Amino acid sequence: MSKEWTTTNIPGLSGKTMIVTGGNSGLGYESVKAFALKGAKVILACRNLEKGIKAKSEMLDSNPEGDIDVMKLDLADLASVRLFVEEYKQNNSRLDVLLNNAGIMATPYFKTKDGFEAQLGTNHLGHFALTGLLMDMIKSTPGSRVVNVSSMAHKSGKMDFNDLMFEKDRKFKPMRAYGQSKLANLLFTYELQRYFEANNIDSIAVAAHPGGSNTRLASHLEEKPVMRMLSPVVRGMMQSAAMGALPQIRAAVDPDVKGGEYYGPKGFAEMFGSPVLVKSIPAAHNIDDAKRFWSVSEELTGVSI
Template identity: 50%
Template sequence: MSGSNWTSGNVPAQDGRVAVITGANSGIGYEAAAVLAARGARVVMAVRNLDKGGAARDTILAANPGADVTVKQLDLTSLDSVRAAADALRTAHPRIDLLINNAGVMWTPKETTKDGFELQFGTNHLGHFAFTGLLLDTLLPVPGSRVVNISSLGHRLLADIHFDDLQWERRYSRIAAYGQSKLANLLFTYELQRRLAAADTDTIAVAAHPGGSYTELARNVPAIFHPAYRIVGPLLFQSAAAGALPTLRAATDPDVRGGQYYGPDGFGEQRGNPKLVQSSAQSHDRELQQRLWTVSEELTGVSFPV
C-alpha cells in the first residue's frame, strides 16, 4: 500500500493489545494514543507531568467513553524514575504488545538530566534505551509485539555520535546535540532489531519520523523566531494528527518488518501520508551501532535480555 493511501482509518482493530506510549500527553504521542484507544487498545500514557497526562486522558475518554486509558509517571531525565516506571508497568501489564518511545526534547539550552547526561541525549536516547531494556521481557513472549522508536529528519542535521564528548561538556550546539540524539534513536533501533532477529524472537524494532509537524516540541526555538513560528508554523508544517501517521503505521501495519523506517511521503519527507523511507548511511553503520549500544549499557546500567 502506498503512502498516499494510508490514513488512521487503516489502523486495524487493537482489541486486547497493550500499548505503552511515552510523552503521550501532547503532540504526536497524544494523537497516536487517541487513535489506538479508539481502535480498542489498552493505552498506557507514560508521562512526566501527571496533571497534563490526566487532562489528555480525559479528552480521549470524552471522545471514546469505552476506551481503556491509564496514566503512569515517567521522567526520562531520571534513571530512578525510569526504573520505577518500568517496575510499575511490569506489575500492571506483564505482557506488553507495543512500546512507542515517542517523548523527546529539541534544541534545548545546555542542561543536564538528573544523572548528569546532556539533556537531549539523556532524554531522547538514554532514557528510552533504559526504559526499553527494562520492559523488553514483557514484549518478548507476545506474538507480533513491537518497539517503535521516534526519530527525526534532524538525524541528518550536523549529526554524529561524539564519543569523545557525548555529554557536550567541552562545547555545545543545541542543533548538533539534537541531531546526535535522533541519530542515536536509529542506531539503537537497528542494533536492537539485529539482536531480536538473532535471538529468533517474534518481537521487532522499527522507527518512524513525523516530518515537519506543528507541535510543542519546537518550544525551544530561539525566542527571536517565536512570533514568526506562531504565524508561519501552521502553514508550513502538518498537524500533529498527520505527523502521528508514520508512528501509527510503524506500530500497527501488519506488513511492517523489523528494521524499517517510516516517514511522510511528500517533498523532503516534510509532510504527507506515511511510507517506507530511508535513513542516513551513517545510521546503518554497524560498528557505530554496536559502539553506541555498549556505551549506553555502561551509562544507564541497563542490559537487555537479547
C-alpha cells in the same frame, strides 16, 4: 480503502497493550487517541501526571470506552524509569507495542538527573533504559514491537564517542545535540532489530519520523525574537499533529511493517503527507557505531539488554 495509509487502516487492537511515552502532547497524544479508539489498552506515560490526566479526559470525551491508563515516567531520571517499569509489571502481563515517542528539541544545555546532556539523555538514554527494563515482557509477547521516533534532523547528527555529552572539545549547539540524539534513535532501532533476529525473538524494532508537524516541540527555538516573529508562518506550513503521527502509528500497527524499517511522510522533502517507507543516512546503518553505542548506553544507564 484509500491507497494512502490513514487511521482507517489501523486494525482492531483489542487484547493489545501499548505504551506511548510523551502521550499527553503532540504526536504521542494523537497516537494514544488512535490506539484507544481501536480497542487497545494504552498506557499514557508522561512526566506530569496532571497533564496526562487532562489529556486522557479529553480523549474519553470522544471515546468514553477508551482503556487509557496514565502513568508517571520521567525519561530524564533513571530512577523514575525504574519505578515506571516496576509498576507496569505489577499491573500488566504483556507489552505489544512500546512507542518511544517523547522528546525534547533544541533546549539550552542542561543535564538530566543522572548527569547526561539533556537531549541525548531524554530522547535516547531514557528510552534505552525503558526498553531494556521491559525486555523480558517484550520478548514474552508474540509479535511485539518497539517503535522509536527519530527526525529529519538525524541527517545532521554525528556521534562523537569522545564527547557524547558536549563536555570536552565539542561546542554545544542545541540543534547539534538534537541531531545526535535523533541519529542515536536510529542506531538503536537497527541494532535492536539485529538483536531480535540474532536471538530468534518474535519482536521487531521499527523507526518513524513525522516530517514537520505542528506541536509544542519547537517552543525553545521560538524563544528567540526572530523565530518568535516567524513562528506563525512556519507553523502555518506544518502539517497537523494528527497527520504527523501517522508514520509512528503505522510503524506500530500495520501488519505489513517489517523489522528495521523506517517510516516518514511521503511529500516534498518528507515534510508532510501520508506515511511511507523512507531512508535514513548511511551513518545510521553503521554497524560498528551501533554496537559501540549500545555498549556505551548500557554502561551509562546501568541497564543491560
